[in-house]
Amino acid sequence: QQPVQSPQAVILREGEDAVINCSSSKALYSVHWYRQKHGEAPVFLMILLKGGEQMRHEKISASFNEKKQQSSLYLTASQLSYSGTYFCGTEWDAGNNRKLIWGLGTSLAVNP
């Protein structure tokens, strides 16, 4: 089942904060976060593992709530370079078939 991302779109002014959520109806092993700028390939941000700790990439951090099967991406003091579409990719087991099931994405626009 495809994870559900919310919100679908966010518009921020530079310096503002935002939270993007990724929820699954199925128990997760890991959640990956990627950012894709227009016309470019997705770029890996971070991975949250079941039972793992909160991760951070520059001023972007993420957490994984196993009880809710939800990961949240926290963008603090947003910069213009944060603009793009954020995708979560979810993984259900740690087996050899390590494919990701992707959310529909959250479009983030940071304006001056």
Add this chain to the structure above:
Amino acid sequence: SAVISQKPSRDICQRGTSLTIQCQVDSQVTMMFWYRQQPGQSLTLIATANQGSEATYESGFVIDKFPISRPNLTFSTLTVSNMSPEDSSIYLCSVEGTGRTYNEQFFGPGTRLTVL
């Protein structure tokens, strides 16, 4: 991290023809993935290609339509066969990294395909 190149970067093809997309990685990797992405949409996994074994296709994708080769640990091809306008999309290959974090994926720049 891994550096991935794809050829061609874009192409315009006629209905009924086939196009082979190449994916080259600068290091040996076990798992490679082929995705399709419509502009403004999410990523849809077509198949997983492991060297030395048959590709594993996702529901809705079949080998006759999207044959994949994986001759070695640095290279793979995806062929889009008997194309129709519905095949117009961006095709991306990705590989699983061997960096400090567990199984992150690195993506190639993509192949933008338009079928007339």
